[in-house]
Amino acid sequence: MRAVITVVGKDTVGILARVSSLCAKFNVNISDVSQTILQDMFCMIMLCDISKINIDFNDFVDNMQELGKTLNMSIHVMHEDIFNSMHRI
Amino acid sequence: MYNIGDILETIKMIQEENLDIRTVTMGISLLDCTDSNIDTACQKVYDKIVRIASDLVPVCEQIEKIYGIPIINKRIAVTPIAMLAACCQTSKIVKFAHALERAANTVGVNFIGGYSALVHKGFAAGDYALIESIPEALAETEHVCASVNIGSTKSGINMDAVSMMGRIILDTAKKTSGQNCIGAAKLVVFCNAPEDNPFMAGAFHGVGEPDCVINVGVSGPGVVRAALAKAGDNLDLSEVAELIKRTAFKITRMGQLVAKEASKRLCIPFGIVDLSLAPTPAIGDSVAHILEEMGLEKCGCCGTTAALALLNDAVKKGGTMASSHVGGLSGAFIPVTEDAGMVEAAKSGTLTIEKLEAMTAVCSVGLDMIIIPGDTPAEVISAIIADEAAIGMINSKTTAVRLIPAIGKKEGDELSFGGLLGGGPVMRVNTASPAKFIKRGGRIPAPIQSLKN
Numbered sequence: 001m002r003a004v005i006t007v008v009g010k011d012t013v014g015i016l017a018r019v020s021s022l023c024a025k026f027n028v029n030i031s032d033v034s035q036t037i038l039q040d041m042f043c044m045i046m047l048c049d050i051s052k053i054n055i056d057f058n059d060f061v062d063n064m065q066e067l068g069k070t071l072n073m074s075i076h077v078m079h080e081d082i083f084n085s086m087h088r089i
Numbered sequence: 090m091y092n093i094g095d096i097l098e099t100i101k102m103i104q105e106e107n108l109d110i111r112t113v114t115m116g117i118s119l120l121d122c123t124d125s126n127i128d129t130a131c132q133k134v135y136d137k138i139v140r141i142a143s144d145l146v147p148v149c150e151q152i153e154k155i156y157g158i159p160i161i162n163k164r165i166a167v168t169p170i171a172m173l174a175a176c177c178q179t180s181k182i183v184k185f186a187h188a189l190e191r192a193a194n195t196v197g198v199n200f201i202g203g204y205s206a207l208v209h210k211g212f213a214a215g216d217y218a219l220i221e222s223i224p225e226a227l228a229e230t231e232h233v234c235a236s237v238n239i240g241s242t243k244s245g246i247n248m249d250a251v252s253m254m255g256r257i258i259l260d261t262a263k264k265t266s267g268q269n270c271i272g273a274a275k276l277v278v279f280c281n282a283p284e285d286n287p288f289m290a291g292a293f294h295g296v297g298e299p300d301c302v303i304n305v306g307v308s309g310p311g312v313v314r315a316a317l318a319k320a321g322d323n324l325d326l327s328e329v330a331e332l333i334k335r336t337a338f339k340i341t342r343m344g345q346l347v348a349k350e351a352s353k354r355l356c357i358p359f360g361i362v363d364l365s366l367a368p369t370p371a372i373g374d375s376v377a378h379i380l381e382e383m384g385l386e387k388c389g390c391c392g393t394t395a396a397l398a399l400l401n402d403a404v405k406k407g408g409t410m411a412s413s414h415v416g417g418l419s420g421a422f423i424p425v426t427e428d429a430g431m432v433e434a435a436k437s438g439t440l441t442i443e444k445l446e447a448m449t450a451v452c453s454v455g456l457d458m459i460i461i462p463g464d465t466p467a468e469v470i471s472a473i474i475a476d477e478a479a480i481g482m483i484n485s486k487t488t489a490v491r492l493i494p495a496i497g498k499k500e501g502d503e504l505s506f507g508g509l510l511g512g513g514p515v516m517r518v519n520t521a522s523p524a525k526f527i528k529r530g531g532r533i534p535a536p537i538q539s540l541k542n
Contacts, residue, residue: 078156086342087092
């Protein structure tokens with residue numbers, strides 16, 4: 001099972017570090033990362049393997065959202081199926 | 090890896106353009122709950138609903154979290170209660186409404202539909218008593234929704250039932266006049282009612298359905314409007330239709346995903362996805378604003394019916410490919426009070442009931458959530474129902490009437506329900522009397538279109 005983590009907001013030091021260390025804490029393996037600047041906004045997308053996650057997925061989502069608040073960025077964690085079904089036939 | 094643009098598009102649709110799953114509706118058959126003793130039957134009804142639907146709300150909440158998509162309503166639709174009432178030798182049919190209300194409260198759903206009767210060809214045992222009990226049932230409960238099917242393409246229009254429903258709608262509004270006549274907002278009169286509709290107030294679980302089923306209704310007027318706004322004014326109408334189709338496809342795929350997942354987690358078969366554009370009073374979530382984005386100054390002006398026909402057809406074409414089973418009402422909804430753009434247009438006088446009637450000939454439902462003066466005579470309401478049913482009968486489509494007589498209010502006043510039901514102005518009704526026509530009763534014969542065999 002894979003999830004997509006998206007981070008959008010004003011660029012600042014340590015975003016990747018903070019998000020990836022939270023992933024490591026909950027045993028979430030990051031399999032791919034891509035990042036870009038869109039209209040002055042920092043956008044990062046991580047594809048993660050959550051099959052060995054050591055916390056309830058819902059709590060992981062809450063933890064990430066909490067981190068988003070402290071970083072003043074918007075962080076979303078969504079199951080990859082939503083993107084598969086919407087953008088691939 | 091995914092395309093970054095695709096991922097951000099999905100997130101933007103949900104965060105900024107009000108994309109959501111409007112409803113996950115569980116259909117439950119109550120045919121095995123009949124009993125000649127109404128109290129026993131009510132207990133069986135309560136027990137079965139609670140047994141089957143207890144996980145509905147928690148499972149939907151899990152799905153919301155995993156996919157990050159809001160599911161606004163969790164609902165239940167049951168077998169038309171008139172069928173259960175047929176077995177009971179009592180006039181206290183309203184006890185069923187209380188049983189449904191208790192079950193809705195226990196499982197935590199937003200609405201429960203199915204306080205219904207199907208009388209398109211005539212009244213069977215239980216139908217008459219149930220319809221008479223609707224005003225009381227809707228006044229005494231909060232979550233129960235009622236519907237009555239008074240016509241179909243195959244059987245014509247039951248004008249005795251039409252005549253009766255004018256009075257019942259008025260009585261329902263009067264009984265809840267202290268609560269903004271909210272009762273009438275929970276009552277729909279149908280022609281060609283679908284058996285798998287997940288939307289309220291008209292949802293019921295048809296007799297041809299399995300014991301239990303999951304139906305899903307999606308929503309996304311904001312997404313369609315945003316896509317049109319982004320594309321600019323230079324698209325011709327073929328390109329507009331193409332854009333709406335592509336957007337509807339994406340919206341519906343989301344509905345299909347949620348329906349499949351809910352069905353798997355609840356171990357209940359997946360029924361249908363209703364391809365709908367259902368507005369809410371929220372700014373940016375309006376079907377009227379899509380029509381205005383297409384180039385109309387105000388919804389209701391000349392050209393509105395054509396624009397709506399294009400929209401409705403494109404939504405269906407895009408959605409059909411996105412879902413394995415399509416059903417319910419499927420199309421754009423035009424409930425006046427629930428749509429900020431419609432309310433504006435009605436207030437400005439551009440949108441009239443007559444124009445809305447024309448619009449219902451080309452879109453999914455009918456005269457929906459329209460506030461009319463409280464002193465409108467019952468036979469005028471009946472005649473509005475008859476007109477709308479005739480459109481449905483002749484065009485082999487579902488039409489419905491959900492009018493709210495605003496007791497004590499006149500044309501131009503306003504009525505507000507709050508929440509998803511919204512609010513709006515009292516609209517003008519043509520009150521030249523159709524009383525003699527309505528009093529004739531009987532049945533309007535099924536049209537020649539019904540002879541397809």
